[in-house]
Amino acid sequence: MSTVKVKCPGTVANLVCGFDILGLALHEPADIMEVKLLDEPRVIIHNRDAYNLPTEPEKNVAGVVFLSVMERIGGHTGFEVTIEKHIKPGSGIGSSAASAAGAAVAANHLLGNIFTSDEVVQFAMNGEKLASGVKHADNIAPCILGGISLIRSIHPLDIVSIPSPDLYVTVIHPQIEVRTSDARQILKQQVLLKDAIRQWGNIAGLVTGFMKNDYDLIGRSLEDVIIEPVRSILIPGFDEVKRKCKEAGALGGGISGSGPSIFMLSKDDSTAKAVESVMQEVYNKIGIDYHTYVTMINKKGVEIVAGY
Amino acid sequence: MSTVKVKCPGTVANLVCGFDILGLALHEPADIMEVKLLDEPRVIIHNRDAYNLPTEPEKNVAGVVFLSVMERIGGHTGFEVTIEKHIKPGSGIGSSAASAAGAAVAANHLLGNIFTSDEVVQFAMNGEKLASGVKHADNIAPCILGGISLIRSIHPLDIVSIPSPDLYVTVIHPQIEVRTSDARQILKQQVLLKDAIRQWGNIAGLVTGFMKNDYDLIGRSLEDVIIEPVRSILIPGFDEVKRKCKEAGALGGGISGSGPSIFMLSKDDSTAKAVESVMQEVYNKIGIDYHTYVTMINKKGVEIVAGY
Numbered sequence: 001m002s003t004v005k006v007k008c009p010g011t012v013a014n015l016v017c018g019f020d021i022l023g024l025a026l027h028e029p030a031d032i033m034e035v036k037l038l039d040e041p042r043v044i045i046h047n048r049d050a051y052n053l054p055t056e057p058e059k060n061v062a063g064v065v066f067l068s069v070m071e072r073i074g075g076h077t078g079f080e081v082t083i084e085k086h087i088k089p090g091s092g093i094g095s096s097a098a099s100a101a102g103a104a105v106a107a108n109h110l111l112g113n114i115f116t117s118d119e120v121v122q123f124a125m126n127g128e129k130l131a132s133g134v135k136h137a138d139n140i141a142p143c144i145l146g147g148i149s150l151i152r153s154i155h156p157l158d159i160v161s162i163p164s165p166d167l168y169v170t171v172i173h174p175q176i177e178v179r180t181s182d183a184r185q186i187l188k189q190q191v192l193l194k195d196a197i198r199q200w201g202n203i204a205g206l207v208t209g210f211m212k213n214d215y216d217l218i219g220r221s222l223e224d225v226i227i228e229p230v231r232s233i234l235i236p237g238f239d240e241v242k243r244k245c246k247e248a249g250a251l252g253g254g255i256s257g258s259g260p261s262i263f264m265l266s267k268d269d270s271t272a273k274a275v276e277s278v279m280q281e282v283y284n285k286i287g288i289d290y291h292t293y294v295t296m297i298n299k300k301g302v303e304i305v306a307g308y
Numbered sequence: 309m310s311t312v313k314v315k316c317p318g319t320v321a322n323l324v325c326g327f328d329i330l331g332l333a334l335h336e337p338a339d340i341m342e343v344k345l346l347d348e349p350r351v352i353i354h355n356r357d358a359y360n361l362p363t364e365p366e367k368n369v370a371g372v373v374f375l376s377v378m379e380r381i382g383g384h385t386g387f388e389v390t391i392e393k394h395i396k397p398g399s400g401i402g403s404s405a406a407s408a409a410g411a412a413v414a415a416n417h418l419l420g421n422i423f424t425s426d427e428v429v430q431f432a433m434n435g436e437k438l439a440s441g442v443k444h445a446d447n448i449a450p451c452i453l454g455g456i457s458l459i460r461s462i463h464p465l466d467i468v469s470i471p472s473p474d475l476y477v478t479v480i481h482p483q484i485e486v487r488t489s490d491a492r493q494i495l496k497q498q499v500l501l502k503d504a505i506r507q508w509g510n511i512a513g514l515v516t517g518f519m520k521n522d523y524d525l526i527g528r529s530l531e532d533v534i535i536e537p538v539r540s541i542l543i544p545g546f547d548e549v550k551r552k553c554k555e556a557g558a559l560g561g562g563i564s565g566s567g568p569s570i571f572m573l574s575k576d577d578s579t580a581k582a583v584e585s586v587m588q589e590v591y592n593k594i595g596i597d598y599h600t601y602v603t604m605i606n607k608k609g610v611e612i613v614a615g616y
Contacts (some may be wrong), residue, residue: 021509152513153506158528160516193497196504196534198461201329203508204515205460208468211519220466226504 003036004109005306008102009298010087011094012169012263013138015148016254017202019227022162023094023138024148025298026169029086031098032305033062035106038078041070049085061096061127065103068126069111079107088291091173092257097139100127105144105302118157120144132180139257146301148210164210167218167297168272170250172241172279173261175289178234183258186230195225215251215267222252222265235260237282244278269294311344312417313614316410317606318395319402320477320571321446323456324562325510327535330470331402331446332456333606334477337394339406340613341370343414346386349378357393369404369435373411376434377419387415396599399481400565405447408435413452413610426465428452440488447565454609456518472518475526475605476580478558480549480587481569483597486542491566494538503533523559523575530560530573543568545590552586577602 008031015022038044043057043066057063066079081103087095104124108115115123121144125135141149141159152158205221208214232238232255245264246252249271253264262279266272272294283290316339323330346352351365351374365371374387389411395403412432416423423431429452433443449457449467460466513529516522540546540563553572554560557579561572570587574580580602591598 018508018512020505021512150509150512150516152509152525152529158513160513160525162512162516187501189501190498191501191504193495193499193534196499196507197328199504200326200508200511201458201460203512204326204329204458204470205466205468207512207515208458208470208519211516217460217468221460226501 001110001307003034003308004106004304005032005034006102006106007032007303007305008098009143009301011097011139011143012171012256013094014227014255014257015206016222016224016228016252017199017206019224020136020138021151022148022203023142024169025142025146025301026093026171026293026295027298028293028295029093031086031102032084033099033102033106034082035103035110036080037110038080039076040078041076042078043067044080046082047085048082051085051089053085053089059130061099061131062103064130065100065123065127066107068123069104069107073111077111088173090177092178092255092259092261093171093173094139094143094257096131097124097128097143100124100131101140101143101302103127109304109307117144118159121159122157142301144301146299147297150207162207162210164297165213165215168266168269169263169295169297170245170266170272170275170279171256171261171263171293171295172276172283173291174235174237174283175291176236176260178259180258183231183234186234187227188230191226198225218265219251222254224254228254231255231259235262236288237286238262241279241282244282245275248274248278250275309418309615311342311616312414312612313340313342314410314414315340315611315613316406317451317609319405319447319451320479320564321402322535322563322565323514324530324532324536324560325507325514327532328444328446329459330456330511331450332477333450333454333609334401334479334601334603335606336601336603337401339394339410340392341407341410341414342390343411343418344388345418346388347384348386349384350386351375352388354390355393356390359393359397361393361397367438369407369439370411372438373408373431373435374415376431377412377415381419385419396481398485400486400563400567400569401479401481402447402451402565404439405432405436405451408432408439409448409451409610411435417612417615425453426467429467430465450609452609454607455605458515470515470518472605473521473523476574476577477571477603477605478553478574478580478583478587479564479569479571479601479603480584480591481599482543482545482591483599484544484568486567488566491539491542494542495535496538499534506533526573527559530562532562536562539563539567543570544596545594546570549587549590552590553583556582556586558583
């Protein structure tokens with residue numbers, strides 16, 4: 001096989017109380033990447049979308065992942081990739097992670113799966129470093145592995161899959177810009193011990209709720225007393241959206257990644273759709289354009305959809 | 309039934325990264341309490357041990373729990389209790405919680421189980437308030453419910469039982485005094501966000517490890533970067549004990565409650581015994597007296613051993 005087509009899902013990182021450690025994969029939106037093995041050590045990038053992303057390998061998220069794979073294996077291998085991006089860059093639902101994860105999974109597949117899944121994650125993290133300056137894995141890991149991923153530690157890398165019940169996810173992407181660097185800078189370096197304790201009670205509750213299929217516990221634990229109160233001021237309408245979504249039956253939710261997208265988890269499809277309507281109403285009133293998704297947790301992660 | 313005898317187990321609170329939110333119950337040591345229903349509204353306390361604990365109800369941990377139950381139910385009911393304490397006060401393995409939990413469970417049993425388990429915990433928390441000034445539940449909850457308890461929140465009270473594999477627990481109680489108030493005061497009110505993130509990664513890993521029966525994950529997650537580095541200086545030999553216990557095969561462990569006891573979790577009985585020897589060697593060398601226990605997680609909690 002010399003060519004592979006992969007579907008790379010969007011992801012929600014910073015899962016409310018799970019800042020920097022918990023992320024989940026979505027069914028929609030998802031990018032499509034077609035990757036071809038070359039017999040010369042170069043990377044060729046074609047973008048089939050309107051986002052004007054760079055095509056120089058060193059400046060492209062997928063490009064740097066291919067380069068890091070090539071650096072590892074040496075020899076004359078290269079990659080040609082055609083990217084059809086459906087996850088809007090800057091949306092907060094893992095657009096760069098999808099490119100990075102797709103590149104790493106496709107490269108490994110074409111090379112005969114010579115790398116472990118931890119190594120694949122490591123390659124993909126190089127793409128995240130280019131995109132955000134930080135080698136984080138809370139979008140990369142769920143994008144590659146599917147479901148809900150806990151990044152217990154980055155050094156050394158320790159990724160744990162958290163089983164969960166089927167959960168519906170409603171996402172709204174208000175068409176405003178929140179720069180990841182701004183979202184990082186606004187955070188305080190120190191937090192109150194009492195808030196940290198409350199947060200780790202919630203994260204323990206959330207993980208237990210997922211593993212016990214206890215929807216009420218999931219809902220009670222979806223509380224972030226540290227990051228959300230600071231970052232939500234960058235997203236107009238956030239408090240109103242959250243309150244009304246919970247009134248409409250959502251278990252809870254919060255900022256997706258570093259925003260501006262907001263996500264909500266629901267127990268069933270009809271609630272997830274009611275939550276979508278509530279989100280739309282709020283942004284219609286405020287007068288900010290948006291895009292919404294009603295989807296589910298994607299338990300597969302990056303998927304090989306064709307190979308030839 | 310007018311008299312009940314209960315066995316009230318010792319407990320380990322502040323389970324490493326689970327400061328203030330996670331505790332577990334032990335098989336040994338355990339107190340025995342015999343509680344008799346009176347038809348007059350008074351509390352009579354007999355101590356059958358050498359600890360010289362107060363017998364005035366308002367100053368006794370079990371006493372204030374009985375008083376709070378009597379205040380709730382009104383009428384002419386009272387309680388007479390005989391306490392055989394085997395869990396040394398000030399050891400850090402839940403001596404006051406055992407008295408408080410035993411009183412609450414026994415009273416509820418004698419009254420025909422009219423209270424929910426959350427209410428029983430609430431009554432017992434009055435005893436903890438007398439003992440430590442704080443209404444915490446991370447000893448009370450596992451003492452009453454058995455196993456491992458997560459206190460997700462105190463206000464409102466939200467207690468979650470965490471399933472776990474069988475685990476052996478080795479405890480050493482060095483005969484030194486660490487006052488709970490000192491152990492509290494020494495803590496910083498603020499912590500670094502990056503440390504808090506590491507801690508909530510560990511707590512999520514620990515809970516997942518318990519629920520997946522993943523001993524390696526439990527071991528990797530038994531790391532406390534916030535409380536232990538500060539409090540362990542109050543316990544001579546702590547670092548050496550911890551290092552040598554892990555070398556001897558313990559999964560990990562730390563300070564029990566606010567000390568001075570140290571506990572270690574192991575996968576099997578022989579490791580737990582090897583860990584005990586290592587602990588004893590360190591304190592023999594330092595020249596501090598100690599008491600050790602090799603026991604298991606107690607999945608039952610306070611147990612009714614007789615009623616007549």
